[in-house]
Amino acid sequence: MIIEINHVTKTVKGNDLLKDIDLRITKPGVYGVIGRNGSGKSVLFKTIAGLLRPTTGEVKVFGEKVGNGRFPKHFGALFDLPGFVPRYTAFNNLKLLASIRGIISTEDIRQVISKVGLDPDDRRPVKKYSYGMRQRLGIAQAIMENPSLLILDEPMNGLDETGVEEIRGMILEFKKQGMTVLIASHNSEDIKLLCDQVYRMDQGKLTLHQTETVS
Numbered sequence: 001m002i003i004e005i006n007h008v009t010k011t012v013k014g015n016d017l018l019k020d021i022d023l024r025i026t027k028p029g030v031y032g033v034i035g036r037n038g039s040g041k042s043v044l045f046k047t048i049a050g051l052l053r054p055t056t057g058e059v060k061v062f063g064e065k066v067g068n069g070r071f072p073k074h075f076g077a078l079f080d081l082p083g084f085v086p087r088y089t090a091f092n093n094l095k096l097l098a099s100i101r102g103i104i105s106t107e108d109i110r111q112v113i114s115k116v117g118l119d120p121d122d123r124r125p126v127k128k129y130s131y132g133m134r135q136r137l138g139i140a141q142a143i144m145e146n147p148s149l150l151i152l153d154e155p156m157n158g159l160d161e162t163g164v165e166e167i168r169g170m171i172l173e174f175k176k177q178g179m180t181v182l183i184a185s186h187n188s189e190d191i192k193l194l195c196d197q198v199y200r201m202d203q204g205k206l207t208l209h210q211t212e213t214v215s
Protein backbone atom coordinates (compact mmCIF):
# COMPACT_ATOMS: atom_id res chain seq x y z
CA MET A 1 0.00 0.00 0.00
CA ILE A 2 1.43 3.35 -1.03
CA ILE A 3 -1.06 5.74 0.55
CA GLU A 4 -3.89 4.85 2.89
CA ILE A 5 -6.18 7.54 4.25
CA ASN A 6 -8.89 6.47 6.65
CA HIS A 7 -11.73 8.81 7.59
CA VAL A 8 -9.56 11.89 7.75
CA THR A 9 -11.07 15.17 8.79
CA LYS A 10 -9.34 18.47 9.44
CA THR A 11 -11.19 21.19 11.27
CA VAL A 12 -9.60 24.56 11.99
CA LYS A 13 -11.53 27.16 13.99
CA GLY A 14 -14.83 25.55 13.12
CA ASN A 15 -14.02 25.26 9.40
CA ASP A 16 -14.07 21.76 7.97
CA LEU A 17 -11.10 21.83 5.60
CA LEU A 18 -11.16 18.06 5.04
CA LYS A 19 -14.36 16.05 5.35
CA ASP A 20 -14.15 12.31 5.95
CA ILE A 21 -11.49 11.60 3.35
CA ASP A 22 -10.83 8.00 2.36
CA LEU A 23 -8.18 7.16 -0.19
CA ARG A 24 -6.19 4.11 -1.12
CA ILE A 25 -3.37 4.23 -3.62
CA THR A 26 -1.97 0.80 -4.19
CA LYS A 27 -0.25 1.06 -7.56
CA PRO A 28 2.52 3.39 -8.68
CA GLY A 29 1.39 6.01 -11.18
CA VAL A 30 0.44 9.63 -11.48
CA TYR A 31 -2.61 10.72 -9.50
CA GLY A 32 -4.15 14.11 -10.03
CA VAL A 33 -6.24 16.22 -7.69
CA ILE A 34 -8.32 18.98 -9.20
CA GLY A 35 -10.67 21.44 -7.55
CA ARG A 36 -11.34 25.11 -7.11
CA ASN A 37 -9.14 27.53 -5.20
CA GLY A 38 -9.52 26.90 -1.52
CA SER A 39 -11.18 23.49 -1.91
CA GLY A 40 -8.58 21.76 0.27
CA LYS A 41 -6.04 20.23 -2.15
CA SER A 42 -3.01 21.70 -0.40
CA VAL A 43 -4.39 20.84 3.02
CA LEU A 44 -4.81 17.22 1.87
CA PHE A 45 -1.28 17.09 0.44
CA LYS A 46 0.22 18.64 3.57
CA THR A 47 -1.64 16.10 5.68
CA ILE A 48 -0.20 13.25 3.59
CA ALA A 49 3.25 14.84 3.93
CA GLY A 50 2.88 14.84 7.74
CA LEU A 51 2.99 18.64 7.88
CA LEU A 52 -0.61 18.97 9.10
CA ARG A 53 -2.16 16.65 11.65
CA PRO A 54 -5.64 15.33 10.92
CA THR A 55 -8.30 16.25 13.47
CA THR A 56 -9.62 12.69 13.22
CA GLY A 57 -8.65 9.66 11.18
CA GLU A 58 -5.24 8.50 10.06
CA VAL A 59 -2.84 8.69 7.15
CA LYS A 60 -0.37 5.93 6.34
CA VAL A 61 2.34 6.14 3.73
CA PHE A 62 4.12 2.91 2.80
CA GLY A 63 2.35 1.29 5.74
CA GLU A 64 3.57 3.76 8.36
CA LYS A 65 1.45 6.32 10.13
CA VAL A 66 2.40 9.95 9.46
CA GLY A 67 1.67 13.14 11.40
CA ASN A 68 2.66 14.14 14.94
CA GLY A 69 6.24 14.74 13.88
CA ARG A 70 6.45 11.63 11.73
CA PHE A 71 7.10 12.18 8.06
CA PRO A 72 6.78 9.71 5.21
CA LYS A 73 9.86 7.81 4.13
CA HIS A 74 11.15 7.79 0.54
CA PHE A 75 9.23 10.95 -0.06
CA GLY A 76 9.73 14.34 -1.73
CA ALA A 77 7.40 17.33 -2.02
CA LEU A 78 6.93 20.71 -3.58
CA PHE A 79 4.55 23.15 -1.90
CA ASP A 80 3.87 26.72 -3.00
CA LEU A 81 7.10 28.53 -3.58
CA PRO A 82 9.72 26.76 -1.50
CA GLY A 83 11.69 28.78 0.99
CA PHE A 84 15.39 28.79 0.22
CA VAL A 85 18.21 30.69 1.90
CA PRO A 86 18.15 33.81 -0.31
CA ARG A 87 21.87 34.58 -0.12
CA TYR A 88 23.01 31.04 -0.96
CA THR A 89 23.51 29.67 -4.46
CA ALA A 90 21.18 26.97 -5.79
CA PHE A 91 23.88 24.37 -5.17
CA ASN A 92 24.49 25.48 -1.58
CA ASN A 93 20.77 25.54 -0.85
CA LEU A 94 20.36 21.95 -2.00
CA LYS A 95 23.56 20.92 -0.24
CA LEU A 96 22.16 22.29 3.01
CA LEU A 97 18.88 20.42 2.56
CA ALA A 98 20.68 17.24 1.49
CA SER A 99 22.79 17.33 4.65
CA ILE A 100 19.66 16.52 6.70
CA ARG A 101 19.47 12.97 5.42
CA GLY A 102 22.99 12.67 4.08
CA ILE A 103 22.12 10.09 1.42
CA ILE A 104 23.17 11.92 -1.75
CA SER A 105 26.55 13.16 -2.99
CA THR A 106 27.54 16.60 -4.24
CA GLU A 107 27.65 15.08 -7.73
CA ASP A 108 24.01 13.97 -7.32
CA ILE A 109 23.14 17.55 -6.37
CA ARG A 110 24.91 18.93 -9.43
CA GLN A 111 23.09 16.46 -11.65
CA VAL A 112 19.65 17.24 -10.28
CA ILE A 113 20.23 20.98 -10.73
CA SER A 114 21.13 20.38 -14.39
CA LYS A 115 18.15 18.07 -14.77
CA VAL A 116 15.71 20.87 -13.95
CA GLY A 117 17.45 23.18 -16.42
CA LEU A 118 19.50 25.24 -13.98
CA ASP A 119 23.26 25.66 -13.83
CA PRO A 120 25.00 24.02 -10.84
CA ASP A 121 27.92 26.45 -11.32
CA ASP A 122 25.70 29.54 -11.19
CA ARG A 123 27.31 31.79 -8.55
CA ARG A 124 24.28 34.04 -8.19
CA PRO A 125 22.37 33.85 -4.91
CA VAL A 126 18.87 32.40 -5.16
CA LYS A 127 17.38 35.82 -4.28
CA LYS A 128 18.41 36.89 -7.80
CA TYR A 129 16.46 34.00 -9.35
CA SER A 130 13.18 34.52 -11.16
CA TYR A 131 9.99 32.91 -9.88
CA GLY A 132 10.23 30.17 -12.51
CA MET A 133 13.87 29.44 -11.64
CA ARG A 134 12.94 29.06 -7.97
CA GLN A 135 10.12 26.75 -8.94
CA ARG A 136 12.61 24.63 -10.90
CA LEU A 137 14.91 24.57 -7.88
CA GLY A 138 11.93 23.54 -5.77
CA ILE A 139 11.35 20.61 -8.08
CA ALA A 140 15.05 19.71 -7.86
CA GLN A 141 14.75 19.74 -4.06
CA ALA A 142 11.70 17.47 -4.21
CA ILE A 143 13.28 14.86 -6.47
CA MET A 144 16.94 14.96 -5.43
CA GLU A 145 16.76 11.96 -3.11
CA ASN A 146 14.96 9.87 -5.71
CA PRO A 147 11.76 9.43 -3.69
CA SER A 148 9.23 6.66 -4.28
CA LEU A 149 6.42 9.13 -3.58
CA LEU A 150 6.47 12.65 -4.92
CA ILE A 151 3.89 15.28 -4.04
CA LEU A 152 3.69 18.24 -6.40
CA ASP A 153 1.34 21.05 -5.49
CA GLU A 154 0.92 23.18 -8.63
CA PRO A 155 4.41 22.38 -9.94
CA MET A 156 3.96 24.31 -13.19
CA ASN A 157 3.29 27.62 -11.44
CA GLY A 158 5.45 30.36 -12.86
CA LEU A 159 7.10 28.16 -15.47
CA ASP A 160 7.47 29.21 -19.09
CA GLU A 161 6.29 26.94 -21.90
CA THR A 162 9.64 25.16 -22.14
CA GLY A 163 9.67 24.69 -18.38
CA VAL A 164 6.17 23.17 -18.43
CA GLU A 165 7.20 20.78 -21.24
CA GLU A 166 10.34 19.78 -19.36
CA ILE A 167 8.57 19.14 -16.08
CA ARG A 168 5.84 17.15 -17.85
CA GLY A 169 8.56 15.04 -19.47
CA MET A 170 10.17 14.52 -16.10
CA ILE A 171 6.93 13.43 -14.46
CA LEU A 172 6.35 10.89 -17.24
CA GLU A 173 9.91 9.67 -16.76
CA PHE A 174 9.30 9.26 -13.00
CA LYS A 175 6.19 7.28 -13.81
CA LYS A 176 8.19 4.95 -16.06
CA GLN A 177 10.62 4.42 -13.21
CA GLY A 178 7.75 3.26 -10.99
CA MET A 179 7.43 6.37 -8.88
CA THR A 180 4.09 7.50 -7.49
CA VAL A 181 3.32 11.14 -8.13
CA LEU A 182 0.47 13.11 -6.57
CA ILE A 183 -0.14 16.32 -8.43
CA ALA A 184 -2.54 19.21 -7.90
CA SER A 185 -3.06 21.32 -10.97
CA HIS A 186 -5.47 23.82 -12.46
CA ASN A 187 -4.15 22.98 -15.89
CA SER A 188 -6.46 20.46 -17.56
CA GLU A 189 -3.80 19.69 -20.16
CA ASP A 190 -1.37 18.56 -17.44
CA ILE A 191 -4.06 16.46 -15.85
CA LYS A 192 -5.07 14.84 -19.14
CA LEU A 193 -1.52 14.18 -20.26
CA LEU A 194 -0.03 12.98 -17.01
CA CYS A 195 -2.58 11.36 -14.77
CA ASP A 196 -3.65 7.73 -14.54
CA GLN A 197 -6.43 8.66 -12.18
CA VAL A 198 -8.00 11.94 -11.19
CA TYR A 199 -9.73 12.97 -7.99
CA ARG A 200 -11.80 16.04 -7.39
CA MET A 201 -11.69 18.06 -4.21
CA ASP A 202 -14.83 20.03 -3.49
CA GLN A 203 -15.16 21.93 -0.23
CA GLY A 204 -13.05 19.40 1.61
CA LYS A 205 -14.63 16.29 0.09
CA LEU A 206 -12.64 14.02 -2.19
CA THR A 207 -14.28 12.01 -4.95
CA LEU A 208 -13.03 10.04 -7.92
CA HIS A 209 -13.25 12.20 -11.03
CA GLN A 210 -12.50 9.74 -13.79
CA THR A 211 -10.97 6.32 -13.91
CA GLU A 212 -8.47 4.99 -16.37
CA THR A 213 -6.32 1.94 -16.17
CA VAL A 214 -2.94 2.60 -14.63
CA SER A 215 -0.45 1.61 -17.30
Ligand SMILES: Nc1ncnc2c1ncn2[C@@H]1O[C@H](COP(=O)(O)OP(=O)(O)OP(=O)(O)O)[C@@H](O)[C@H]1O
Pocket residue numbers: 012017035036037038039040041042043044201
Ligand atom coordinates in the same frame (compact mmCIF):
# COMPACT_ATOMS: atom_id res chain seq x y z
N1 LIG B 1 -2.82 25.81 7.96
C1 LIG B 1 -4.07 26.21 7.78
N2 LIG B 1 -4.82 26.57 8.83
C2 LIG B 1 -6.09 26.99 8.66
N3 LIG B 1 -6.71 27.07 7.49
C3 LIG B 1 -6.03 26.73 6.41
C4 LIG B 1 -4.67 26.28 6.48
N4 LIG B 1 -4.24 26.02 5.24
C5 LIG B 1 -5.28 26.27 4.43
N5 LIG B 1 -6.35 26.70 5.11
C6 LIG B 1 -7.69 26.98 4.55
O1 LIG B 1 -8.15 25.76 4.02
C7 LIG B 1 -8.91 25.97 2.85
C8 LIG B 1 -8.36 25.12 1.73
O2 LIG B 1 -7.10 25.65 1.35
P1 LIG B 1 -6.11 24.91 0.34
O3 LIG B 1 -4.86 25.72 0.32
O4 LIG B 1 -5.99 23.48 0.70
O5 LIG B 1 -6.87 25.04 -1.04
P2 LIG B 1 -6.42 24.54 -2.47
O6 LIG B 1 -7.48 23.62 -2.95
O7 LIG B 1 -5.03 24.03 -2.42
O8 LIG B 1 -6.49 25.91 -3.27
P3 LIG B 1 -5.63 26.50 -4.49
O9 LIG B 1 -6.19 25.88 -5.73
O10 LIG B 1 -5.90 27.96 -4.40
O11 LIG B 1 -4.19 26.14 -4.24
C9 LIG B 1 -8.87 27.46 2.58
O12 LIG B 1 -10.07 28.01 3.07
C10 LIG B 1 -7.68 27.94 3.40
O13 LIG B 1 -7.87 29.26 3.83
